[in-house]
Amino acid sequence: MKRRAFLVGTVLAGATLLGSLLPAPGLTGAAAAASPAKVTFIQEWPVADGFWIPWVLGKDKGFYAEEGIDLDIVAPPTVADTMKFLGTGRANVAFTTVMDVIFAKEQGAPVEAIGRYGKENNWGIISQQGKPYTVAELKGKTIGIYNDAWSKAQLALMLKSAGLTLNDVNMVTAADDTVPLLLQKRVDAITGITNAEGTEMTTMGKQTPEFLAAIKHGVPNTPILMFAGNQAWLKANPQLAKAFMRATEKSIRYAVEHPDEGVAAFGKAYSKAYDATFIKQQWADTVPLLAPVDGRSLQMDLAVWKELLTAIQAQGIVKSPLPAEQYFSNQYLP
Template identity: 85%
Template structure:
């Protein structure tokens, strides 16, 4: 499974635009199509993946229609286009990464986070089954990485916790997927997240990978994925934005409680981009990051945002970050 980097700007060669309007055909009665308001929801990745299961299933069950929303789920042509669509108003809301939001704000884009997807940063160092390392033991080892600033910053912070620097390891850059580097034994460890690279190690590598969590070694515990909105649209449509977040929270809760139904909804919607073994495992690996689903599941925290901003400023990723509360708002949450 070819994975994303954490920052915008990486272009997926040959990617095509996938735009789908999923039918609301669940067992719940919904309002007529004429009475619904279209909300365009741009995704973080040009190819459908298991992270999208809640809103795919939620639309299918009629949760968005119940809130008066005709949800249009759109995949961008490249990973660099998600925030372009959101910032220019071609999309109303987005599923994106925390670093994409920060970089978009640095460029003056009218975007802000309106909810989190997951409760922690599940990035770290992954190694083959049975080959567990401490941070100190990474000295002299080869590390498969993605060529983006935040990946290197997180790795640098981890190494710093053991008195090491990036110069103490041999970094091997993957074009779009670190997992083959590890499976082909071209590196000792790779960087990645539990429900992407970790999932691929399980499905492709047929093993249970070892995971060294970054948050246990000096990296801020900021969830990687976020829901974001165009600020002009949010200001003009506050009730609609709240309705979107209510439906999304309900969709996440339902998808977590009904994993097989979620995987089947994904299969129906994206049969041509569907790897059943991977998607089922990816959703299984994602559920723990979302659970338990409660009133605070989507809530954003200023202290956690500030810890991230402090870290990226120290690493020179953003020279003059804004105050934490200028990047997000909780006012649209249920």
């Protein structure tokens, strides 16, 4: 399986994106009516995963074409390239993480979150089936974790809820995947999300893992994944951006209601990188985070953003965050 860290340390690699902003493609007005407008949609990961099922299926069903959009779903060369593509205008919209948006904004990149993917933070502590832990019981335990600031910050907040600190646990860093550490019994528990590491425990480990939800122990309930747009493109193409979000909401709803059809469309599009068992289970694990799909499903909440920014500032991840309103906008939602 792949690394599911939520903060890419080299997200911008020191690039000054404002200085290298390229003209963003996209048609408006009469030109858009005459022919579909190409919208370049950069993904969060170099290899296709089940999270993409809604727009893969939506493109196949013609939902984007109905909105006058020729959707180009692009995988980045590396995990660090998603926000580079978006910030420089080589992509119009992105499927990315909340922390990547925050760090891109800190670097001055012209990006903005325009919708959430999922309704809650599904990160937490995962352990072997039949071996659940309370937060207090993690004291002295060995935990597999990724080497990113937000994972460590969330673990620190969880431990704090039981009067513990990171010094009270033994952390083993996984460069690529925490799940093998747990299956090989090299650690007592791992950090991860229900529809990635949790999915892998089910498919590779052949078990139903125990899950200790972070949001029940002091961690902000901010969805990890979201949609973002290049601000110059959004400003120049507001109606096209709204059309993209309408088609995306419709695609998510349809994929949730027709899971087998979604998995089949994904398999057709990405047959060379297709693990049928994993993708089917991953989508089954993702659907509860999205359903039911309604008019508020993609809408972001100011209070939740403020809570997240307060938490990461307290943990020293971002020293001087911007006002919460500068990170996101709901104006492009249906």
